Amino acid sequence: MRRNVFRHNLLTALLLGPATAWLVVFLVLPFVAIAVFSVGERAPEGGYQAAFTLAQYANLPARATAFWNTMVLAPAGALACLLVAYPVAYYLALRAPERWRLILLALVVIPFWTSLLMRTYAWMYVLGGRGIPALLAYVGIEDVRLINTPGAVLLGIVYGYLPLMILPIYVSLERLDRRLLEASADLGATPISTFLGVTLRLSLPGVMTGFSLVMILLLGEYLIPTLLGGGKVFFIGNALVDLFLQSRNWPFGSAIAITLVLVSVVVLLAANRVSTRLSGARRVDLICCVPSSFRSLLFSTCRSRWWCCSPSTPATTPASSPASRCNGTARHWRTRSWSKR
Amino acid sequence: MFGSNEEMLAKLQAGASGWSLFVPTNYTISTYKKLGIIEALDMAKLANYDGSKEDPRFTGEGTIDGVTYAVPKNWGTTGFAVNTKKLTKPMTSWKEFWDTAMAEGDGRTMVHDYQLTTIGNALKYFGFSFNSLKQDELTKAEELLLKVKPHLFAVSSDYQPSMRAGDAWMTMCWTNDGAQLHRDIPEIAYVLGKEGGEIWTDFYAIPKDAPNKPAGYALLNYLMDPNVAVKEHLANGAPSTDSRVNALLPKEVLENPILYPAADLLKPLEFGAAATLTDPGRAELMARFKSA
Numbered sequence: 179m180r181r182n183v184f185r186h187n188l189l190t191a192l193l194l195g196p197a198t199a200w201l202v203v204f205l206v207l208p209f210v211a212i213a214v215f216s217v218g219e220r221a222p223e224g225g226y227q228a229a230f231t232l233a234q235y236a237n238l239p240a241r242a243t244a245f246w247n248t249m250v251l252a253p254a255g256a257l258a259c260l261l262v263a264y265p266v267a268y269y270l271a272l273r274a275p276e277r278w279r280l281i282l283l284a285l286v287v288i289p290f291w292t293s294l295l296m297r298t299y300a301w302m303y304v305l306g307g308r309g310i311p312a313l314l315a316y317v318g319i320e321d322v323r324l325i326n327t328p329g330a331v332l333l334g335i336v337y338g339y340l341p342l343m344i345l346p347i348y349v350s351l352e353r354l355d356r357r358l359l360e361a362s363a364d365l366g367a368t369p370i371s372t373f374l375g376v377t378l379r380l381s382l383p384g385v386m387t388g389f390s391l392v393m394i395l396l397l398g399e400y401l402i403p404t405l406l407g408g409g410k411v412f413f414i415g416n417a418l419v420d421l422f423l424q425s426r427n428w429p430f431g432s433a434i435a436i437t438l439v440l441v442s443v444v445v446l447l448a449a450n451r452v453s454t455r456l457s458g459a460r461r462v463d464l465i466c467c468v469p470s471s472f473r474s475l476l477f478s479t480c481r482s483r484w485w486c487c488s489p490s491t492p493a494t495t496p497a498s499s500p501a502s503r504c505n506g507t508a509r510h511w512r513t514r515s516w517s518k519r
Numbered sequence: 520m521f522g523s524n525e526e527m528l529a530k531l532q533a534g535a536s537g538w539s540l541f542v543p544t545n546y547t548i549s550t551y552k553k554l555g556i557i558e559a560l561d562m563a564k565l566a567n568y569d570g571s572k573e574d575p576r577f578t579g580e581g582t583i584d585g586v587t588y589a590v591p592k593n594w595g596t597t598g599f600a601v602n603t604k605k606l607t608k609p610m611t612s613w614k615e616f617w618d619t620a621m622a623e624g625d626g627r628t629m630v631h632d633y634q635l636t637t638i639g640n641a642l643k644y645f646g647f648s649f650n651s652l653k654q655d656e657l658t659k660a661e662e663l664l665l666k667v668k669p670h671l672f673a674v675s676s677d678y679q680p681s682m683r684a685g686d687a688w689m690t691m692c693w694t695n696d697g698a699q700l701h702r703d704i705p706e707i708a709y710v711l712g713k714e715g716g717e718i719w720t721d722f723y724a725i726p727k728d729a730p731n732k733p734a735g736y737a738l739l740n741y742l743m744d745p746n747v748a749v750k751e752h753l754a755n756g757a758p759s760t761d762s763r764v765n766a767l768l769p770k771e772v773l774e775n776p777i778l779y780p781a782a783d784l785l786k787p788l789e790f791g792a793a794a795t796l797t798d799p800g801r802a803e804l805m806a807r808f809k810s811a
Contacts (some may be wrong), residue, residue, distance in 0.1 A: 220799060222797065223532075223550060223553070223554055223797045224528070224529070224532060224797060224802075225532050240803075240807065241810055243810055243811055244810040302680075306680075306681070306684045306686055307681075307684035307685040307686040308684045308685075311686075323626055323627075323672075323686065325681075325686055326672055326673050326686070408629075408671075408672060408673025408674065408675060409632055409673055409674035409675050409809060410668070410671060410673060410674060412809060412810045412811075416809075416810070417806070417809075417810050420806050420809060420810075421806065422529060423525075423526045423529045423530075424523060424525045424526060424529070424632075424634070424802065424805065424806065425525070425799070425802030425803060425805070425806050426525065426528065426529050426532065426802070427799070427802065427803075
């Protein structure tokens with residue numbers, strides 16, 4: 179038994195090794211470098227010169243507007259994304275015919291095969307003077323300006339990040355136990371109160387995962403405001419790029435980067451809290467983003483099957499056991515076989 | 520291609536740019552030399568270059584203490600381009616540029632994403648030097664920029680697509696872009712502010728850490744051949760500093776007032792000053808304007 183545990187640990191270490199090395203070299207070390215830069219000074223010709231000062235942090239209010247824009251536009255963008263994504267995910271998971279589902283899901287994912295830059299550039303032409311405004315001029319509505327407005331930026335954000343929102347919500351809805359919906363209806367609930375009390379509540383972990391994913395990416399967003407906002411809708415990511423590529427004030431840029439990371443961590447923790455409180459789920463789990471079929475494929479090859487979401491896991495597993503995280507899937511599997519009978 | 524010389528300097532300062540030949544503007548060369556980023560050119564490898572045929576007004580800043588660090592590519596001015604079908608009132612000054620941006624040109628005006636010209640031309644609104652580093656003058660320029668900001672279409676040095684698409688009606692503009700826009704869309708006019716503004720020379724230089732110096736020199740020497748340079752000038756549109764090239768240019772090019780403005784318009788123009796490139800005050804002012 180002890181040998182087994184040792185072998186298990188060794189295997190775990192071997193499997194985690196490459197990822198750990200990667201993270202240390204490309205995440206931890208650069209982060210340390212940025213932390214060191216952030217207490218330094220701008221060299222006379224720009225760049226970094228060694229010092230120990232908190233002046234850069236004291237200067238953070240100079241970018242208050244950019245921080246504020248980000249703090250308002252990132253949640254607004256994520257919310258807009260959510261409002262568009264939820265009905266799509268709902269349709270895909272609960273309404274779409276079985277044989278169409280995979281094709282429709284693929285259609286959600288396929289735009290991801292093209293780089294965000296190209297997709298955003300395409301919007302520049304659609305919204306620019308030779309795109310929609312030209313069509314409007316054709317029917318007599320002259321001089322409409324769509325590009326370089328906050329609306330254009332929001333549109334770009336929703337378009338760019340939609341799949342990231344649809345997929346986690348889809349996964350949480352797809353494994354929803356439909357018997358609960360029937361039970362709710364049997365007990366006299368209207369479709370709306372069933373949706374609000376059962377469907378929405380049980381999909382909250384997916385909603386929160388999608389929301390935090392999109393929001394965190396938006397906190398560092400640079401590309402979309404630059405291309406669709408004309409450098410006028412200014413995110414903190416744009417301020418960062420400017421500090422490194424124009425004013426060459428590396429220390430101040432580093433201080434902003436550190437602050438941004440801290441803010442992102444706080445946002446993530448807060449999102450976790452909220453979702454725990456609202457849904458009673460144990461945590462916002464990024465693993466939820468992996469479609470359940472893919473997960474089962476992944477885990478069926480692993481030796482200690484009992485640990486994974488095997489269909490035999492009793493739904494009454496104590497909340498503290500690792501299996502409880504996945505018992506939604508387990509239930510869903512049983513639902514499937516039950517409904518096919 | 521960069522929106523500003525600052526961006527190019529940032530790339531070179533970070534190291535390993537991978538370039539064997541690049542094109543900096545006149546006022547940046549002394550800083551590149553000071554930082555040890557560019558090397559003294561080996562003139563023996565540039566047989567096609569003839570310094571005696573260059574117009575000395577434009578070529579001085581390539582040579583520091585008698586050593587040549589950069590050779591001229593072309594020269595030009597920074598004015599503004601106006602779509603005269605959309606903005607019909609004739610304009611001749613930077614004052615009109617900024618005032619129009621807040622009135623008829625509301626939501627349709629672009630300024631460069633470039634501290635030198637955007638701050639410099641805001642300074643010209645008040646009649647201050649394009650290169651001013653004086654605190655009180657810069658404060659006034661900042662006030663103007665912050666007042667204009669909500670009315671702008673964009674802060675970007677990539678203004679040709681927006682002007683061509685008709686999204687923007689007026690933009691700060693360099694000679695060559697002005698000439699190209701006017702050539703393709705005749706209603707787009709190029710205006711030099713009568714208060715002054717910028718006159719510039721773009722140079723060729725070779726970074727010290729160039730990955731392929733022989734190729735850099737070979738290409739540069741090829742481009743210095745007047746028969747080759749003339750093609751480059753016709754395509755790009757900016758006037759040449761080389762009298763051998765001018766001799767080969769067709770008459771209509773030499774008579775194009777966008778390329779060769781009248782002497783009284785050129786007189787008040789200033790070359791960018793080296794100090795503006797590295798001045799933290801101007802850099803931070805630009806950043807505040809953009810993030811406002």
